[in-house]
Amino acid sequence: MKVSIVVFPGTNCEMDTKYAYEKLNADVELVFHKDEKLPTDTDLVVLPGGFSYGDYLRSAAIAQFSPVMKDVIRFANDGGKVLGICNGFQMLLEMGLLEGAMKRNSNVHFISKYHHLRVINNENMFLQKLSVNDIVNIPIAHGEGSYFIDNKGLEKLYANNQVLLKYTDENGIDKNPNGSVDSIACVCNENRNVFGLMPHPERAIETLLGSSDGVKMLEGFMEV
Amino acid sequence: MKVIVNIQLKEGVLDPQGKAVHHALSALSFGGVNDVRIGKQIIMHIDETDKTQAKEKVAQMCEELLANTVIENYEIEIA
Numbered sequence: 001m002k003v004s005i006v007v008f009p010g011t012n013c014e015m016d017t018k019y020a021y022e023k024l025n026a027d028v029e030l031v032f033h034k035d036e037k038l039p040t041d042t043d044l045v046v047l048p049g050g051f052s053y054g055d056y057l058r059s060a061a062i063a064q065f066s067p068v069m070k071d072v073i074r075f076a077n078d079g080g081k082v083l084g085i086c087n088g089f090q091m092l093l094e095m096g097l098l099e100g101a102m103k104r105n106s107n108v109h110f111i112s113k114y115h116h117l118r119v120i121n122n123e124n125m126f127l128q129k130l131s132v133n134d135i136v137n138i139p140i141a142h143g144e145g146s147y148f149i150d151n152k153g154l155e156k157l158y159a160n161n162q163v164l165l166k167y168t169d170e171n172g173i174d175k176n177p178n179g180s181v182d183s184i185a186c187v188c189n190e191n192r193n194v195f196g197l198m199p200h201p202e203r204a205i206e207t208l209l210g211s212s213d214g215v216k217m218l219e220g221f222m223e224v
Numbered sequence: 225m226k227v228i229v230n231i232q233l234k235e236g237v238l239d240p241q242g243k244a245v246h247h248a249l250s251a252l253s254f255g256g257v258n259d260v261r262i263g264k265q266i267i268m269h270i271d272e273t274d275k276t277q278a279k280e281k282v283a284q285m286c287e288e289l290l291a292n293t294v295i296e297n298y299e300i301e302i303a
Contacts (some may be wrong), residue, residue, distance in 0.1 A: 108244045112275035148295055
């Protein structure tokens with residue numbers, strides 16, 4: 001299993017993501033944004049969290065035009081697995097690989113804390129190790145994490161089981177930290193090979209440090 | 225040629241920044257403010273001399289990079 005993590009100027013979660021996947025015995029390579037190609041043996045591309053290009057213009061607006069992203073788009077369109085975490089999720093939205101857009105949090109504050117999430121659908125690689133209605137507790141850390149999609153798009157997401165996680169309280173009741181439409185925290189594309197979420201599973205892999213709920217999520221990609 | 229691009233959240237898309245500023249204005253006792261929306265303005269100087277061509281070119285820039293047309297509208301003004 002080869003995981004390629006793309007690093008942009010301003011990315012800051014690449015080492016956490018590398019640590020997490022190495023702990024799961026994956027072969028991990030950091031890929032520089034100026035590279036033209038992904039490593040040819042790539043099984044999973046992770047677009048990690050951070051503040052690529054200083055969040056200038058809009059979060060992730062500029063990263064999509066980095067040289068390596070052409071190859072990421074080709075990889076995704078060929079059915080390759082892509083996971084965008086936080087800033088990476090914003091990139092996937094800006095690139096149009098996922099539907100919707102990201103806005104400033106409704107309370108206009110940067111939110112950094114643990115948050116509960118409920119599994120809405122697990123018929124996909126990412127959440128296959130969890131069950132529907134399972135609740136995980138993992139960190140969120142974002143200022144622009146208010147997921148927006150119009151009603152028509154939302155209906156389509158539900159109809160195709162593309163809504164994967166929602167923000168909830170510890171009992172699984174919807175609890176919305178950032179104003180996201182329907183408390184949505186994670187979506188995938190129609191083909192179920194591109195995934196985006198604002199919470200950070202790579203920061204929840206050591207029980208000693210608060211939570212290891214992220215392991216079951218990241219592990220999903222290890223078994224296909 | 226000087227080109228001014230105004231970018232705003234679409235009608236119906238909640239603007240949390242505008243809302244926060246609205247609250248702050250109320251706190252400062254500025255009454256009679258009904259709505260506040262915050263956008264951004266991008267000012268460019270481009271080589272183009274033909275206005276129509278300039279507008280077309282900048283519209284393309286907006287579609288590809290300057291605006292996120294899922295949530296934002298843009299207006300182009302040739303100064």
